Amino acid sequence: MTESGSATPRELLMAAIRPEILKIEKVLVRDLEQATANADPLLSQVLEHGILNGGKRLRPLLVVLSSKLCGGAGSGTGTGIYELAIAFEYLHGATLFHDDVIDSANMRRGKASVNKAFGSIAAILGGDFLHSRSMNLVGSLGGKEALQIFCQATNAMVDGEFLQLRNAQNYNISEADYFSAVRGKTALLIAATCEIGALAADAPVAKRQALAEYGLSLGTAFQIIDDLLDYQGDVVQTGKEIGNDFKEAKMTLPLILALEAAGKEDKERLLFLLDDRKTRQNGFQEACELIVKYEGFSRSRQRAETMVTKAVTGLALFANEKNSSTLSIFEALAQYVLTRDK
Amino acid sequence: MTESGSATPRELLMAAIRPEILKIEKVLVRDLEQATANADPLLSQVLEHGILNGGKRLRPLLVVLSSKLCGGAGSGTGTGIYELAIAFEYLHGATLFHDDVIDSANMRRGKASVNKAFGSIAAILGGDFLHSRSMNLVGSLGGKEALQIFCQATNAMVDGEFLQLRNAQNYNISEADYFSAVRGKTALLIAATCEIGALAADAPVAKRQALAEYGLSLGTAFQIIDDLLDYQGDVVQTGKEIGNDFKEAKMTLPLILALEAAGKEDKERLLFLLDDRKTRQNGFQEACELIVKYEGFSRSRQRAETMVTKAVTGLALFANEKNSSTLSIFEALAQYVLTRDK
Numbered sequence: 001m002t003e004s005g006s007a008t009p010r011e012l013l014m015a016a017i018r019p020e021i022l023k024i025e026k027v028l029v030r031d032l033e034q035a036t037a038n039a040d041p042l043l044s045q046v047l048e049h050g051i052l053n054g055g056k057r058l059r060p061l062l063v064v065l066s067s068k069l070c071g072g073a074g075s076g077t078g079t080g081i082y083e084l085a086i087a088f089e090y091l092h093g094a095t096l097f098h099d100d101v102i103d104s105a106n107m108r109r110g111k112a113s114v115n116k117a118f119g120s121i122a123a124i125l126g127g128d129f130l131h132s133r134s135m136n137l138v139g140s141l142g143g144k145e146a147l148q149i150f151c152q153a154t155n156a157m158v159d160g161e162f163l164q165l166r167n168a169q170n171y172n173i174s175e176a177d178y179f180s181a182v183r184g185k186t187a188l189l190i191a192a193t194c195e196i197g198a199l200a201a202d203a204p205v206a207k208r209q210a211l212a213e214y215g216l217s218l219g220t221a222f223q224i225i226d227d228l229l230d231y232q233g234d235v236v237q238t239g240k241e242i243g244n245d246f247k248e249a250k251m252t253l254p255l256i257l258a259l260e261a262a263g264k265e266d267k268e269r270l271l272f273l274l275d276d277r278k279t280r281q282n283g284f285q286e287a288c289e290l291i292v293k294y295e296g297f298s299r300s301r302q303r304a305e306t307m308v309t310k311a312v313t314g315l316a317l318f319a320n321e322k323n324s325s326t327l328s329i330f331e332a333l334a335q336y337v338l339t340r341d342k
Numbered sequence: 343m344t345e346s347g348s349a350t351p352r353e354l355l356m357a358a359i360r361p362e363i364l365k366i367e368k369v370l371v372r373d374l375e376q377a378t379a380n381a382d383p384l385l386s387q388v389l390e391h392g393i394l395n396g397g398k399r400l401r402p403l404l405v406v407l408s409s410k411l412c413g414g415a416g417s418g419t420g421t422g423i424y425e426l427a428i429a430f431e432y433l434h435g436a437t438l439f440h441d442d443v444i445d446s447a448n449m450r451r452g453k454a455s456v457n458k459a460f461g462s463i464a465a466i467l468g469g470d471f472l473h474s475r476s477m478n479l480v481g482s483l484g485g486k487e488a489l490q491i492f493c494q495a496t497n498a499m500v501d502g503e504f505l506q507l508r509n510a511q512n513y514n515i516s517e518a519d520y521f522s523a524v525r526g527k528t529a530l531l532i533a534a535t536c537e538i539g540a541l542a543a544d545a546p547v548a549k550r551q552a553l554a555e556y557g558l559s560l561g562t563a564f565q566i567i568d569d570l571l572d573y574q575g576d577v578v579q580t581g582k583e584i585g586n587d588f589k590e591a592k593m594t595l596p597l598i599l600a601l602e603a604a605g606k607e608d609k610e611r612l613l614f615l616l617d618d619r620k621t622r623q624n625g626f627q628e629a630c631e632l633i634v635k636y637e638g639f640s641r642s643r644q645r646a647e648t649m650v651t652k653a654v655t656g657l658a659l660f661a662n663e664k665n666s667s668t669l670s671i672f673e674a675l676a677q678y679v680l681t682r683d684k
Contacts, residue, residue, distance in 0.1 A: 035497075040504035098470060102463045121444045121507060124466060128440060128473065129500040135477035136493035140486050147489075151478035155377075158471040162382035165463060 010339065013332040016325070017061060024060045027082040028052070028089060035133055042118075046126040050114040051093050058222075058333075059092055060085035062190065063197040066211045069318055069326050072201020081200055084141040088193050090134035091154065097127035102161075103248065110239030138196070146196045153192035160184025164250065171259065171271055173251050182223045183216070190219030210314050214330065217311035221337050224304040227252035228297060229341070231288060237342040243284040249274050253303065255287075258296035266290055301338075308334045352681065355674040358667070359403060366402045369424040370394070370431060377475055384460075388468040392456040393435050400564075400675075401434055402427035404532065405539040408553045411660055411668050414543020423542055426483040430535050432476035433496065439469035445586065452581030480538070488538045495534035502526025506592065513601065513613055515593050524565045525558070532561030552656050556672065559653035563679050566646040569594035570639060571683070573630060579684040585626040591616050595645065597629075600638035608632055643680075650676045 007015070032051060036044040063085035072081065099105070100113040101120045107113055115123040131154075139147040163181045167173045194215035198208040229238055230245045231254055245252050259267055270290050273283035291297060311334045318327050349357070374393060378386040405427035414423065441447070442455040443462045449455055457465040473496075481489040505523045509515045536557035540550040572587045573596055587594050597616075601609055612632050615625035633639060653676045660669050 039497075039501050040508065042508055043501055043504040046504075094470075098466050102466060122504070124440050124444060125500045125503050125507075128436075128469075129497050131470065131473055132477070132493045132496040132500070135474070135481070136489060139477070139481040139489040139493075144482050147478060147481040151474045151481075154474040155381075155471050158467045158474070159381050159385055161467050162385040162388075162464070165467075166382065166384055 013336055016329050020061055020064050021057055023082055024057050028086045031086055046118050046122045049117055050097055053109050059088035059193045062193040065326055066194040066197025067201040069323055070198045070201035070203035070207050080141055087134040087137035090130040094127040094130040097123045107240055142196055146199055149192050149195055153189040156184040156188045167251050168249055171274055175256055178253055178256055182220055186223040187216045187219030191215035210317055213314045214311045217307045218334055221304040221307035224253055224300055228300055246284050246287055247280045253300040254291050254296035257299050258291040258294040261294040308338055355678055358671050362403055362406050363399055365424055366399050370428045388460050388464045392439055395451050401430035401535045404535040407668055408536040408539025409543040411665055412540045412543035412545035412549050422483055429476040429479035432472040436469040436472035439465045449582055484538055488541055491534050491537055495531040498526040498530045509593050510591055517598055520595055520598055524562055528565040529558045529561030533557035552659055555656045556653045559649045560676055563646040563649035566595055566642055570642055588626050588629055589622045595642040596633050596638035599641050600633040600636040603636040650680055
């Protein structure tokens, strides 16, 4: 609640999605218990640590809401859609497990990352387990077409990571390169959550496409904000260390826009700061100032705002449906992505 | 050919399976090309290095032959069974990519491992790509039941690795613990290849079970021999460094049997050699001598021979079929597992 007593847009959103989030969490806990019933105790521990950790559950929520928006079982009593939905949380978890090994990250959502707590072997294998479990759920509950969309998105994610891997040694990459990597790395999978939700509700192609487009734009905005938070976030809020991307010379949007706009001298200075591990460690603050000077942060945020507008506009064909409350959650989610601080 | 001019059993086997292996290889090359058609060039390179590397293709072969033994399309002209079959080579590849990261292995099949050649990030992500591709193939071509068997085997594999991970700090593990880990780590997946091949041929339950049992025994024997080769193999033949398991204090069968049988003094000496990284590095030769003294190697081999006999006996219900040539390949494969030197 705000000081004046009225609820903020975020509070309204959280209240609106709370029942679905609770159901998702319940199904997640139950499925994880079943999946690891006969598993090694260490494996169970690793998965609990990595999955039952206060995640936002944005991906499963999108599956459930997309199904609901298309009149699917998500609006009824069947748990099938929730079980299908948590597959995306598993896949997301698998990705985070492996990403944190790759980035040698120590923290995740305010506590030790899986690799920090259990070692990188456990993180790699635990990720593989989740990966396989997610595919099994999508294949059994969503059918062949859903599995195909899911696997294509997964492989695009790997492909996006490879692109980013190559881009990391290239300080010359363009805004288009960045968006191409983001599409694969993040956005296609968010699009897949929406599309598979629609598919589960037997929605016609136009609705499936509209939801997939929404997911693509939302996912892109989400990643831009993620990359902004890596520069400007609050470690207490985000639960992640700040400045990691710069220290690893990851070319994200604020830096790319600043480099494109900077005059010769400032560009050379930024490139110097990026040049080796030592200057990257010490030069983060100075780099931030240069990025501010060339509006790298504010223009990144503008890009995210444009994406969010596009996401919401594309859902116009649902406007006449009876489910205006679900539609307003989609709109609020898009706005939330812009204002999130963690 | 032997000196006398007659073919050895291995040569006969190789000649018998050659047409299938060539088809598998062809489908593998084509599918990999398609799967990476729009992928990052680095990703394509990583996958080619890791997959098109002279592997034995044992797993896809078992899928094709099992289908054939049950009268399935493997005996006809359809390529579906071959595409289903290569899913197992992808999954196997994914496992090797990740295992080599976990073990920091430098060599694989006589050349640089993926992590050595391209770094561990590429190996983790490349493995994830293969994992996802394999699930997609099994889900689309084999259907829900096949996907379920496949994913269960995959998750058992991870579970087996966790068990082994815990066992690595425990020098007190029993033969039963070892077989339990091998079942998950290797055997269940070989069983899945045979069962899914039978499933693809719409075989009745009894035949599916018989083939799954064959796979379990064959896979167990295969792993025992693998563990023996880690002690006794020829680096030129195996393409792998020797003594890795001991140097990493992995508790495999020869060591377990020796520890169980050794007198107090020799047992203490073996445990001393295992005790830290340095004594493990220098004590490999001495450990081998102690294992020989307590017949750890020969008794491990006996266990593998028993498994192979069990594997072949279990296929009796196929003996009256018209496909005696396929059945004899199954028998020869089981024998081959015992005599392989790489």
